[in-house]
Amino acid sequence: MHLGDHDGLHGRLDEVGCPILWLHGTADQVYSVPNAREEIRMFTGSPAARLEVIEGGQHFRSASHPAEANAAAIEFVKHWA
Template sequence: MPRIVICGTSMDYESPASMERGCWNGSEFCSPAIEALAEPVGEDWVVDDDFVVAVLGAGLGENVSDAERDFWIQTYRTNYRGDEGRRRLRTSSINLRDRDGLEARLGDVHCPVLWLQGTADQVYSVANAADGIARFTGSLSATLQIVEGGQHFLTASDPEVADAATLAFVEQWS
């Protein structure tokens, strides 16, 4: 049986309605990077540390350890280098900013759905998750599980909670 597990996201694009529910302004966050990454660069280019730190702040909050920050800066530098890396980073930022919403299609989902949402998510709010899970009207079961203190990168900030909830969900619907 198909199942869907959702972690800290939105079925809406970054619309005014989602922002009214306490979600981020994706255009405001992504557009400066998209503009900064518009021109080709040399093969010695690496992603700016400030970009990585901003992503970590949105995904894991402001209390990221030095070791974790350094790990992600190095990982980004490895994955996004040279003009090809710049182009991929720009494309992924455009896709994040300009994505379409899925809300109109959610009634057609019939399998069980589990939505995990952190209370400290700086990108998407609990109110948005509650609105989103309620739209799975055709689903056999649609459950919202709130993770106290969980960040946007929920499987990184609270892996034990996310793993246990996912395992219990899969076992319930096996």
């Protein structure tokens, strides 16, 4: 079970009204890149929902690829702050 199943999160994604940055790694053993591509489209209320795929990134991208994850997060915050 994952969080989406646990609390009905999928049913509320269209209510999210803030920008979304989804970092996803190609080596994620928990969720696949196609799954991330499908789910990012569920943020229909967001002014911008962006999926950024990190080559070789694992489930915890901040641990497996901290430079890439940090750079993407900093760019996102600078853009939307």
